[in-house]
Amino acid sequence: MPFRRLPPVLRALLAQAFGFLVILALARLGLGFPPFVWVLLQATLAVWLSRGLHLEPRWLLLQAILPFLVWLLWGAPVPAWLYLGGFLALALVFGGGLVTRVPLYLASRDACDQLATLLPEGPVRFVDLGCGLGGPVAHLARARPDGQFLGVEASPFSWLVAWLRCLPLPNATIRLGSLWRVDLADRDVAYAFLSPVPMPALWAKALREMKPGSCLISHSFEIPGQSPDRTVPVKGRRGARLLVWNVR
Ligand SMILES: C[S@@+](CC[C@H](N)C(=O)[O-])C[C@H]1O[C@@H](n2cnc3c(N)ncnc32)[C@H](O)[C@@H]1O
Known part of the structure; x- marks a missing residue:
């Protein structure tokens, strides 16, 4: 399967994105759930799709937590530049590792x-x-x-x-x-x-x-x-x- 060759981070993003598309389609059909149920649905779909994309168990855990984290932080009084700054800092330190699948850890x-x-x-x-x-x-x-x-x-x-x-x-x-x-x-x-x-x-x-x-x-x-x-x-x-x- 071609998706299997993608780096895990891209497979994880794909699973969340497909999950979100399904959620959007259900919302367009007029289904009215409380926010918690929507978030739970997104997490469940993301985990299910991630399993199909052969992500390891630690990724499944992340996939389950991520929608709840986004929900918690949604509307929180955190300035937008902080997210961007955090993202850029992480990309600078670990960006290479995400693509090469080699994380940074140091020889003793x-x-x-x-x-x-x-x-x-x-x-x-x-x-x-x-x-x-x-x-x-x-x-x-x-x-x-x-x-x-x-x-x-x-x-x-x-x-x-x-x-x-x-x-x-x-x-x-x-x-x-x-x-x-x-x-x-x-x-x-x-x-x-x-x-x-x-x-x-x-x-x-x-x-x-x-x-x-x-x-x-x-x-x-x-x-x-x-x-x-x-x-x-x-x-x-x-x-x-x-x-x-x-x-x-
Ligand atoms: C485990 S660390 C080892 C660091 C150091 N060699 C040591 O022994 O302490 C591996 C490093 O390789 C880098 N790396 C992985 N793939 C690479 C590639 N294709 N080209 C250059 N660096 C790469 C990562 O960004 C990471 O910093």
Whole structure:
């Protein structure tokens, strides 16, 4: 089904929109329910449609709550710019994640320390694909002044924080853009902390572009069907680890 390929947020919006169209049609037919019943109907329709669109249970919960939230806030003395400001702030921080299906969460200090131990000797060229707030890039650039450290980030707000953070570091560069547009041919180490979704495509990209002797490191997420050459547990989240695949 084509809808299944859409990001969850778009499927959720579609379900609410179709639900609302049904509500409008019922209202046009002259049905007169108390407001609570209309809202309940919208929530029920949105949840039902969301199930049909294969949204996960946490999305169903959100879909059920959303119409009641809108009803509660309807007519509340909240200035309109506050909604717009809130929306823009959320879009700046999490907008990239909604499209790419990779949220922002950060590698722990221990993960950065372990990452440093995995870098080869000499003037290494490293890239963090989806560098978030730039923590690993800044940490490694300080630990290894002889290396070149690049971070690429799709979310404008995260990029700005990472860029400011790495500004004083001469061997660190932060770029705004998609990780899929970064050529990995000149990188000795490519590191990513993403989600299970892009891992097969990331492995295909690494095989296509990276030279033999380089390596791909994933924070916690496996590549289906590819056993890592090395696994390093890291403190922090349960099951957190660095998985290393050597490119041959
Ligand atoms: C889980 S965070 C990891 C941040 C950092 N690498 C770390 O280890 O702390 C993943 C980041 O990847 C970014 N991201 C996801 N898909 C991306 C893409 N296609 N291009 C660039 N950045 C992307 C997200 O915006 C998010 O900031």
